[in-house]
Amino acid sequence: MNSFGLAGRISPWLGNLSFIREIDLGNNHLEGQIPEELGQLRRLQVLNLTWNLLEGSIPEALGRCTRLSYLNLGMNHLQGQILQSLANLSSIKLLDLGNNTFSGAFPSYLDKLPHISLVSFEFNNLSGVIPPSFWNISTLIGFSMAGNMLVGTIPPNAFNNLPLLRVSYMNVNQFHGHIQASLGNTSDLWKIQLNENFFSGTVPPEVGKLKRLQHLVLSGNSLDANEPIDWKFITSLTNCSQLQFLLLDSLYREYNTISGSIPKGIGSIPAEIFDIHTLSPILDLSYNKLEGSMPEKIGNLNTLVELHLESNMLSGEIPAALGDCQVLQNLYLENNFFGGSIPFTLSKIKGLEILDLSSNNFSGHIPEFLGNLSSLYYLNLSFNNFAGELPTFGIFANGTALSIQGNEALCGGIPYLHLPTCSSEWRKKRRRLPVIPIVIPLVATLGMLLLLYFFLTWHKKKSVENLSTGSIQCHRLISYSQLVKATDGLSTTNLLGTGTFGSVFKGTLEGRSGEPATIIAVKVLKLQTPGALKSFEAECEAMRNLQHRNLVKIITSCSSIDSKGDDFKAIVFDFMPNGSLEDWLHPGPSNQLEQRRLNLHQTVSIILDAACALDYLHWHGVAPIVHCDLKPSNVLLDTDMVAHVGDFGLARILADGSSSFQPSTSTMGFRGTIGYAPPEYGVGNMVSIHGDIYSYGVLILEMVTGRRPTDNEVEHGLSLRNYVEMAIDNRVMDIINMELVTEIENENARVDGAPTRKRLVLVSLLKLGILCTEETPSTRMSTKDIIKELHEIKKALG
Structure with a gap:
């Protein structure tokens, strides 16, 4: 039965x-x-x-x-x-x-x-x-x-007496000590997972004796590799002719001092690994300290579906042979030192879905063939040195699926991206210019720009210290009369919502010179409210240089006088037709969304979108930005249900913008909303990026359970986190949002295990929320790890 x-x-x-x-x-x-x-x-x-x-x-x-x-x-x-x-x-x-x-x-x-x-x-x-x-x-x-x-260690002879062993899972425990060489004596072994422990020392080359090995997962340990011989295990793996799944990500923790070669120069990717022709579908070497270039032999992995090399110190160009991996779907190369252009051979990977080349040194034009990859749904080219005209078709026609910020010499593209118009005459001139005659002027120009940079940096610091109302100009200004006309006199029929420091109205902004009108959202500041002016200044300062698919896009601002002669300040944003996440989670009696609920796929996508927004704010801007008030009402949904984080009225730009990988903090008064603000904001008032992670964790728990963190029904005196923790092991389905429970119960296709998958996804999301709301700030997850986990959850959901 x-x-x-x-x-x-x-x-x-x-x-x-x-x-x-x-x-x-x-x-x-x-x-x-x-x-x-x-x-x-x-x-x-x-x-x-x-x-x-x-x-x-x-x-x-x-x-x-x-x-x-x-x-x-x-x-x-x-x-x-x-x-x-x-x-x-x-x-x-x-x-x-x-x-x-x-x-x-x-x-x-x-x-x-x-x-x-x-x-x-x-x-x-x-x-x-x-x-x-x-x-x-x-x-x-x-x-x-x-x-x-x-806990404990694995005895040296542990695997000597297990001749029939085929599968061994010891991952996610607290084992320590060495991985024993006796592992090589289990000749029938084909799966072993030792990841997420505290193993140290080197990986024994005896693993190469496991001729039937298919899965080897060693990620998340504290293994060493101080000498070339320590990487002998990689060479030995070429004997494992059936190896399909190799995970070595986060193999080397921050506190190790890894240097040397693997095995040809310490830190490089060993070419031998690409002789394992059966390796599929995933090769993960991310978050290590690998350096050198990507070997040409990578083309041997013609069954590879997913390649992770992100967050290393790799350099050189992408080898043309990568195009031979024609079943590749996900390619992650971000946070390295790769350079050169994107090779045309990548056009052969017709099924490519995710391509992340962000935070490298790529240059040249962005190739048009990327627009012809019909399966590509996420392209991140941000923070490189790309130049020239951006295509406008395929993936480039979807501004929410594309990230190109940090490439200052780009032009063209769709209007959504707000890039400057390309000058065809300038491009022709640039092609005709000889190189040698411009070297000396170029050096002189660079010197002038450097001096100008230091002057502007000094001036910016001084102006921030003496910031006044009149100095706030986020983008080109718009007049008071234009906004009044756009919002039908700030009519209550156009009122979208009211907050502490302002009210938001829907409006229609007339286009220029025959351009179509634009639907906008106008945030009008309540300047009589204490802190409203500072909120306006903070939002303008925070949003000045931000551009990301998951952030609400600012169009312009207004600093003027109203019809009564009083100061008037407003910020104009893109209008989000699907309202806020708050509207969907807790629709009010007058809300028209009562009959609309988020399904599980939408829930996971919105959670991922919010994580991407925080990752950009914390790590990829000119300086780290702490949002300080992440909650459902500040997450807005566009036509395609893509989430955009907004309302930066409490945002804080951290002082140490140069230390982008070291959590910066700043003391200030209490910020945030009760229930979402982390506990440390009330004790010592320390603001940091870890505080945003806490708020994000509460957001996840609220989306999955359908309960606000301040609801009396959660449990007597318990936080939402405690409420979930008490139920997750024994009665998890009792605390899930009823709409999601109904979705699972109505799922009849049990043959493919859909209800089982969805149930596991819900548990995974709750566990993610718990990890993000740890009481100690430093133990909360990083945005990188969150995004990685969410991609796995999304993949499991199907």
Whole structure:
């Protein structure tokens, strides 16, 4: 009766069916405890209760079912310790208790089970060390102890007595010490994950003896590579002719002092890795300290789907051979020192979906062939040295899918990007100019520009110190009368919303010289409110140089006198036709969105959009900017439901703009909104980028649960985070937004596992929200890690 949609409790009367040999109630909605009476079924051989809502502990009597060979209680809400009585299951072959909340020590009796071959205790709360006897279970084919709190080291001879082992998952624990060379003795091993632990030392080259190895995941450890010989394991992996999945991202933590070669010059990508022709679908070497160039041999990986080389120190040009990876879908090269032009051979990768080349030294024209890649839906070329005319078709016609800021010599493009108009005559002249005669003038010009830069920097500092109302000019100004006309006299019928420092109106701005009218949003400041003027100044200063697909775009500003002779100040933004996230999460009685709700795909996309906005603010601007008030009402949705973060009235530009990878802070009065502001803002009033991450985490939890952080219904005296933490292990579906629950319950296509995937995605989002709302600021996730995790979640959702 697997996947029959059964609900309710398991009847204790099942214990009277003494003849029964198999019970399969997996993938249903059964709740309550496992009946003690099942222990009466002495002929029972198979008990499958996975993917239900069962709670409580394993009944002691279950140990009397000595003929049981298959016991699967995974994916429930079971708790307590793993009982000693299970040691009586002398016929057991498969024991799966994973994805529950069992606690206590790792069972010490597994070696007493003569037929045990598959064991899973993954994602529980087990602690302590692995008993030495575990490594003597010669019948083991696979085991998973991932996602617990296990500690200790792996014994040197741990893998000598596991001749049948094929799968080993030890990831996401607290193991330390060395990865043992005896690993190479498990000749049948094809999957091993040791990531997210504290392993140190070098990777033993003996891994190259694993001829059947397909998956090797070592990321997120503290491994060393101080000598060329330490990288011998990479060369040895060329013997693993079936290797498909290699993850070495974040292999080397900040506190290591990695230098040297891999193996041809310390830090370079070893060409040998690209001789592993079967490697697919993912190669992840991101967040290491790799240097040198990308080898031409990368073209050998013709089944590669996803390549991560971001956040290293790689340089040189993209090899033309990369175009031979014709099934490549996602290419991440950002935050390196790559240069030159984008090779035309990339045009052969017809299925490319994501291309991120941001924060490098690429130059030249942006090639038009990128616009012909019909599958490309995200292109980030920001912060390079591209020049010339930007195409206007394909991906270039979608301003929200394209990021090109930080390339000062670009022109043309669609109006949405607000680039200067290209001068065809200038381009012709530039092509005719000889190089040598302009060298000396160019040097002189650069010298003048350098002096001008220092003067302007000094002047800017002085002007910020003496900022006055009249000095605020974010963009070209617009007159008071134009705004009054655009908003029909600031009519209440055009009122979109009211905040502490201002009201927002919808308006229609007439075009110039036959251009079409523009629908706008006008934020009119309440200058009589204390702090409103500072809010206006802060927003103008923060938005002055910002341009990102996930930030609300400022069109212009108005600093004038109204019809009564009073000061009038307003900021004009792009109008967002789908309103704010607040409207969708908590529609009011007069709101027209009552019948419209966010589905799970939209929820994940909006969460990702907001993360991209914060990542840009914190790390990719002239100076780090802290938003200080991220909440649903400040996240606006355009026609395509792309999220744009707005309202920078409380934003703070951090002083140390040059230290872009070191969290800068600034003291000030309390900022933010109760429920979204982090706890440290109320104690010591320290403002930092970590505070935005906290607000972002609350935003995630609110979107998934449908509850405001200040709701009385959350729980008596509990924060939204505490409320989620208490429910995530045992009753997660009880706290999910009912619209999302209904979406899962209405999902009938269980054949492809859609309901299961969606349920796991919801849990992953809640866990992400919890990690972002840690009490200690420094332990909260970084935007880079958040974005990476969300891409994985989005991929899992399908």
